[in-house]
Amino acid sequence: MPTREEIHMAMMPESDSGHEVLFEPSTDAVWVIFHGMRHRVASAGVYDALFRPHPDMRVVQGVEEIVCGPDLVEGTCLVKGSSTSIIYLVTGAPAVNVRKYEIMSFEYFQALQFDESLCRVVPDIVLSAIPNGPKIG
Known part of the structure; x- marks a missing residue:
């Protein structure tokens, strides 16, 4: 998982497609949004298997308003x-x-x-x- 320093912290506009990657600093959680749900990236291994080195993530607070879907688990x-x-x-x-x-x-x-x-x-x-x-x- 990226450290806070590794994440480009510029506030990004919300994705027009409804598909995006979010970072929640209060929990250090990375979420992938698709199908109208948030999917937690469960580990550093999963993160490294999916993302370019330093993706620009929209920094958010309180993602609990987004329906929680299945986590992206090891092997993803x-x-x-x-x-x-x-x-x-x-x-x-x-x-x-x-x-x-x-x-x-x-x-x-x-x-x-x-x-x-x-x-x-x-x-x-x-x-x-x-x-x-x-x-x-």
Whole structure:
């Protein structure tokens, strides 16, 4: 997880897409907003698997007003199939509810400040075995 000093603390305008990354200084929590819910980045490992080195996060207080969705847990990653350019966010508890969420456009990918260089390429057969969650975007 980033330290307070590592985060660009400039107040950013709210995302037009409704998809964004928020930092709550009072709890040192990083939240990813999509599907109208906040998803807590559960660890430094998850943070490092998704984001460019120093994303510009909108600094907020009191995110409890946003409905809380499932945390982004260990193993959460960005993937794409070996024969496609579609990028998915894969997250969930293994053997319980792992899902892939198609990121509908590069605009949404950028709004979430994901790092494309961290996207893993997997065989199409592996990707097809992961159930779909709702699309992001």
